[in-house]
Amino acid sequence: MAVKGVSHIAIGVSNLERSVAFYRDVIGMPVVVEEIESFAQGSGMWQMGASRRAAYVRWREGPDESFVVLDEWPPERRPEGSPARLFQVGVHHFGFWVDDIEAAVERSRQAGRKILSPPREGDTKAYGEAPGKKVRSAFIEDPDGNIVQLDQRL
Secondary structure, three states, X not given: OOOOOOOEEEEEOOOHHXXXXXXXXXXXXXXXXXXXXXXXXXXXXXXXXXXXXXXXXXXXXXXXXXXXXXXXXXXXXXXXXXXXXXXXXXXXXXXXXXXXXXXXXXXXXXXXXXXXXXXXXXXXXXHOOOOOOEEEEEEEEOOOOOEEEEEEEO
């Protein structure tokens, strides 16, 4: 048995419209589904039955392609907490390959998002690859403060 890839990343959001605009317009992932999802009582982690608003965004279509789920729970079920900080224990950021990092960072800036680190050049060794090739990377925050890394191969 071998892992084929990442299935999805699920991100709890405080405002679905604002987050959809960020991941669609800034990062460049089209929305493929946006709906209210209901979970029956006793269905796994939703023991008491609940509904959420969700949007699914993808960068590529296909049965084994990864996607992102943005979900907003109603106020009475909305989870509390703050986004992880870079390099703390647990999942602290996620990255996306982009074809034009400068344009993506500029769209982020125009959308009022915080730029944590502007594009900088690094070696592919930091990506678990053979050294000697270059990648530009930037860190930005999404509307809820989650850290998003953007990467572009040079």
